[in-house]
Amino acid sequence: MMINFLRGLLRQRSSVIIAIALIVFISSCEQKSKYPGPLSAEESMKTFQFAENFKAEIYAAEPLVIDPVDLEFDEEGNAWVVSMLDAYKPDSVKGKDKILLLKDLNNDGRADTSIVFADSLREATSVLPWKGGLLVAAAPNIMYFKDTDGDGRADQKEILFTGFFTGNEEAQITNLRFGIDNWIYANNNGQAGEVSFTRKPDAPKLKMNGADFRFRLDRDQFELTTGPGQFGLAIDDWGHRFFSNNTIHIRQVVAPGRYLARNPYLPSSLKTAIVNISDHDLLMYQKSETPYWRQTRTDRRNKEYQENHLDRVEYARDHFTGASGGTFYGGDAYPEAYYGNIFTGDVAGNLVHRDILSESGDAPYMTAKRGPQEQDKEFLASTDTWFRPANFSVGPDGHLYVIDMYRQHIETPLSIPADLQTDMDFDAGNTMGRIYRIVPQNSAAVKWEQPNLKNATAEQLVNTLSHKNKWWRTVAQRLLLERQDKSIIPQVKQLFAESRDPRVRLHALYVLEGMDALDAAIVKAALKDPAAGMRENAAILAERFPACLNDLERLVEDSSVRVASQATLSLGEFKDKSIVPWLAKTIQLHGQSKWFRAAVLSSEQGSSVDLLDALTKSGFSDKDEDWKKDFYKELAETIGARNQKSQVTDLLQRAFREAVIKPTGAQAALVKGLSGGLQNAEGIDDDTKAKLKAVDAAADKDAAKALEEVKALYSGIVKN
Numbered sequence: 198m199m200i201n202f203l204r205g206l207l208r209q210r211s212s213v214i215i216a217i218a219l220i221v222f223i224s225s226c227e228q229k230s231k232y233p234g235p236l237s238a239e240e241s242m243k244t245f246q247f248a249e250n251f252k253a254e255i256y257a258a259e260p261l262v263i264d265p266v267d268l269e270f271d272e273e274g275n276a277w278v279v280s281m282l283d284a285y286k287p288d289s290v291k292g293k294d295k296i297l298l299l300k301d302l303n304n305d306g307r308a309d310t311s312i313v314f315a316d317s318l319r320e321a322t323s324v325l326p327w328k329g330g331l332l333v334a335a336a337p338n339i340m341y342f343k344d345t346d347g348d349g350r351a352d353q354k355e356i357l358f359t360g361f362f363t364g365n366e367e368a369q370i371t372n373l374r375f376g377i378d379n380w381i382y383a384n385n386n387g388q389a390g391e392v393s394f395t396r397k398p399d400a401p402k403l404k405m406n407g408a409d410f411r412f413r414l415d416r417d418q419f420e421l422t423t424g425p426g427q428f429g430l431a432i433d434d435w436g437h438r439f440f441s442n443n444t445i446h447i448r449q450v451v452a453p454g455r456y457l458a459r460n461p462y463l464p465s466s467l468k469t470a471i472v473n474i475s476d477h478d479l480l481m482y483q484k485s486e487t488p489y490w491r492q493t494r495t496d497r498r499n500k501e502y503q504e505n506h507l508d509r510v511e512y513a514r515d516h517f518t519g520a521s522g523g524t525f526y527g528g529d530a531y532p533e534a535y536y537g538n539i540f541t542g543d544v545a546g547n548l549v550h551r552d553i554l555s556e557s558g559d560a561p562y563m564t565a566k567r568g569p570q571e572q573d574k575e576f577l578a579s580t581d582t583w584f585r586p587a588n589f590s591v592g593p594d595g596h597l598y599v600i601d602m603y604r605q606h607i608e609t610p611l612s613i614p615a616d617l618q619t620d621m622d623f624d625a626g627n628t629m630g631r632i633y634r635i636v637p638q639n640s641a642a643v644k645w646e647q648p649n650l651k652n653a654t655a656e657q658l659v660n661t662l663s664h665k666n667k668w669w670r671t672v673a674q675r676l677l678l679e680r681q682d683k684s685i686i687p688q689v690k691q692l693f694a695e696s697r698d699p700r701v702r703l704h705a706l707y708v709l710e711g712m713d714a715l716d717a718a719i720v721k722a723a724l725k726d727p728a729a730g731m732r733e734n735a736a737i738l739a740e741r742f743p744a745c746l747n748d749l750e751r752l753v754e755d756s757s758v759r760v761a762s763q764a765t766l767s768l769g770e771f772k773d774k775s776i777v778p779w780l781a782k783t784i785q786l787h788g789q790s791k792w793f794r795a796a797v798l799s800s801e802q803g804s805s806v807d808l809l810d811a812l813t814k815s816g817f818s819d820k821d822e823d824w825k826k827d828f829y830k831e832l833a834e835t836i837g838a839r840n841q842k843s844q845v846t847d848l849l850q851r852a853f854r855e856a857v858i859k860p861t862g863a864q865a866a867l868v869k870g871l872s873g874g875l876q877n878a879e880g881i882d883d884d885t886k887a888k889l890k891a892v893d894a895a896a897d898k899d900a901a902k903a904l905e906e907v908k909a910l911y912s913g914i915v916k917n
Contacts, residue, residue: 232488232489232606232621232622235583235605235626236581236583238258238631241579241581241584241601241603244579244580245577246574246577247576247638248551248571248574248576248577249568251636251637251638252636252640253577253599253633253634253635254306254633254634255632255633256306256307256598256632256634257276257278257299257307257631258631258632259603259628259630259631260628261297261309261310261311262278262280262630262632263280264282264602265278265281265602265630266322266587266602267371268598268600269326270592270593270648271326271672272649272651272672273647273650274593274648275298276299276308276592277296277299277324277331278299278632279295279296279297279321279322279324279333280294280296280297280630282295283319283321283366284604284627285366285606285610285623291319291320292319293316293317293318294316294318294319294320294335295313295315295318295321296314296318296324296331296351297311297312297314298349299311299312300312312349312350314331314344314351315342315350318335319336320335320363320366321333321334321335322335322336322366322369322372322428323371324373325373325374325381326672326675327381327679328343329343329651330342330344331351332373332381334371334372334383336361336362336363336370337360337362338357338358338361339356339357339359339383339412340355340356340357341353341355341357342354357394357396357414358392358394358410358412359393360391360393360405361385361388361390362385362388362389362390367427367428367609368388369385369386370384371383371384371428372384372426372428374430374432376432377434377436377674377703377707377734378436378707378734378737379413379415379674379710379711381411381414382409382411382422382438383430384409384429384430384440385408385409385410385424386427387407387408387425390404390405391404391405392410394417394419396417397417403419403420403421407424408424408425409421409422409423409424409426410422415678415679415681415711420455421458422454422455423450423452423453423454423470424440425440426438426440426441426448427440427441427521428441428521428522429520429521429523430523431524431525433525433527433554434527434537434730435703435730436734437450437563438450439474439525440471441522441523443517443520443521444516444518445520446475446517446541446552447474447475447523447541447552448473448474449472449474450470451470451471451472451561452766452795453470456796456799457470457795457799459799459800460800460801460804460835462839463798463799463804464798464834464838464874466831467791467794467798467799468795469795472562474554474557474563474564475565476564476566477565479512480515481517481543481575482548482573482574482575482578483514483543483547484578484579485546485548485580485581485582485584488582488606490618490621491545492513492514493617494614494617497614498511499511515546518543518545518546519543519544519545519607520541520542520543520550521542521543521588522589523539523540523541524589525538525539525591526539527667527668528595528596528666528667529595530636530637531597534553537553538551538554538568539552539565540552540597542585542587542588542589542599543586544585544587544607545607546578547578547579547580547582547586548578548586549578549599551567551571551575552566552567553566553567553568557758558758559790560758560792561759561763561793562792583605584601584603585602585603585607586600587601587602587607593666593668594634595666596634598633598635599632601630601631601633602626602630603626603629603630603631604626604627604629605621605625606621606623606625606626650673650676651676655677655682656685656688658673658677658685659673659685659689659692662674662704662705663696667700670700670701673704674707677689677708677711678711681712683714689705689712689714693719693722699726699730699731702723702726702728702731703734706731706735710738715738715741717742717744717745720735720739720742720745721744721748724736725748729756729759732755732757733759733760736749736763736764736767737767739767740767740771746773746776749764749767749768750768750776753765753768753779753782754786761787762787762793765780765783765787765793765796766799769796769797769799769800769803770800771802772801772802773802774802774807776800777802777805777808777811780797780800780802780803780808780811781811781817782815783796784797784808784828789822789824791827798832804832804835804836804839805836806848806851808832809832809848810851813851818863825863826862826863826866829863830867830869833868833869833871833874834871834873835870835874836848836871837870837872837873837874837877838874838875838877839874840878840880840881845871849871852864852868864900865896867904868893868900868903868904868907869896869897871907872889872903872907873893875889875911876893885913888906888910889907889910892906892907892910
């Protein structure tokens with residue numbers, strides 16, 4: 198039509214009109230070339246490039262699914278999909294999200310019908326099957342939906358939790374995951390909010406800032422947990438949690454937040470509970486073209502950094518910037534080397550990244566490495582710039598499912614300059630969406646075998662705990678928790694005692710926990726299990742049984758660093774002074790690690806002068822090492838911030854002892870720590886705080902004199 202229009206103008210022989218028309222035509226072409234159009238699901242799939250012998254199959258595509266962001270399979274193999282139609286819409290028109298039930302009626306491995314289970318939702322992000330219905334995360338709520346009359350639509354709705362952050366849809370409550378420990382976890386991205394539980398209206402509201410969330414509906418419990426995690430939560434066989442978060446594609450929780458929270462006086466340097474575990478940082482291998490807006494924005498920012506002499510560089514491509522959907526692969530359809538890997542999408546780079554987890558030496562966390570075939574490429578990379586692998590799921594068939602939101606633009610408009618938005622259509626793709634199944638190249642076409650765990654007997658569910666595919670084991674555990682059929686407890690105990698697979702033994706252990714059938718004897722056996730992951734979880738459960746204390750104490754010397762770390766954290770739940778020598782042992786063995794120092798100092802006994810005495814008796818000060826000064830400072834700072842008179846007075850007396858101050862700089866570290874802690878303590882007036890600050894600055898020059906000044910200053914403070 199544009200060509201015919203131009204021909205008509207040319208016949209008018211008007212040079213002015215011709216010029217205008219040509220400008221319009223060229224401008225139109227330029228605008229179209231900035232952002233290429235969509236491909237069909239079949240065409241897009243042809244652009245997929247795998248590092249190894251895998252291929253993609255279409256499980257579902259538009260119009261059956263639109264803007265999918267989550268997929269979960271229930272105990273009958275039903276596929277539940279969150280359709281996030283609200284994405285990037287103004288507040289005035291939000292409330293269009295849906296929960297869909299996909300079915301494969303002809304059993305050819307591809308969904309051919311879609312049923313709307315629930316609609317008119319606002320910013321739904323995640324679902325999780327529970328008691329024949331679905332838990333749904335849709336800020337500000339976590340809700341429960343159920344179809345009670347069998348028509349395929351939810352007719353029962355209950356708001357369980359409310360008060361979560363409702364701002365940017367990229368940073369809301371999401372990623373509902375059933376953990377091995379019977380808790381349900383959710384990412385909150387550390388966003389503020391005051392969350393209440395409607396079933397316990399009198400319970401105090403949780404202040405969510407900086408934390409994630411977990412809850413148990415079988416016991417009506419809810420609490421903060423370590424965060425912040427954004428979109429992507431992987432939980433491995435042993436309960437370790439891994440997050441995806443934009444540029445940092447994989448982080449691990451090292452210390453559950455409940456331990457660090459028990460000591461509000463812990464130095465800020467030790468309050469970190471998560472760590473970036475990637476050994477390859479931001480680098481990724483992108484095959485798609487860089488979007489015009491991103492390159493332009495990056496060029497502007499780099500120019501600004503240079504003009505302001507900032508040591509900072511932004512990258513427009515080949516670096517993680519939209520990492521999301523981190524998912525643990527526990528399936529049985531891939532080669533054995535893939536079990537335990539974590540798959541993460543980068544929606545900006547149009548690719549799927551794979552991490553292999555390995556032990557991290559003397560650190561209580563894992564290291565994430567690239568696969569041997571992926572040193573210079575990704576597990577899956579596409580040249581289709583609309584391919585947006587936002588999330589993943591592992592199905593009953595053991596395959597990885599890629600949830601492709603499929604949009605021209607995936608970034609929130611909040612992060613893009615207004616002038617670059619003028620030729621960007623954030624609605625482009627809002628009638629599209631795909632779900633791909635990734636299968637080995639030599640696999641025959643997948644024939645869907647519908648699971649029927651819903652009708653399984655309790656005995657059959659116990660047997661299913663031994664399945665090679667984690668999906669089956671997890672669903673069986675959840676169903677046993679829901680049913681509470683305690684007649685199978687002897688069978689579960691037998692499985693715990695006899696299974697050769699430690700993963701199965703752990704499922705059995707937590708089934709017993711969920712049925713209130715644990716006792717000290719069972720936990721003691723788990724504390725001595727040959728598998729480190731079993732011992733680590735047993736340490737957590739030992740916190741409930743004083744009779745397990747002696748066995749727990751010995752685990753601080755465990756050959757596994759993660760077991761020793763958890764044992765140290767768990768010991769801190771006991772008030773018994775018998776734990777002090779073992780906490781001192783932890784400092785001697787692992788004190789160079791800030792994670793272990795935090796584990797010790799987070800406890801009441803581990804942040805007392807008694808710990809200093811135990812270390813002195815053990816010859817701790819005989820060898821001069823720099824990290825010991827860090828520990829002295831952190832211990833003294835904790836004692837100072839708590840400001841219990843007896844503790845501070847005792848520390849001031851012990852700081853003069855030759856056995857304590859033998860290492861170079863130890864006395865200065867104690868003085869600086871105590872002074873710094875007192876400056877943050879309650880009950881210290883501003884004048885004294887100012888004087889303490891001056892002493893703190895002078896401690897390195899003359900520690901003995903500074904200590905005398907602190908002692909004199911403190912003598913005027915009354916604090917019991």
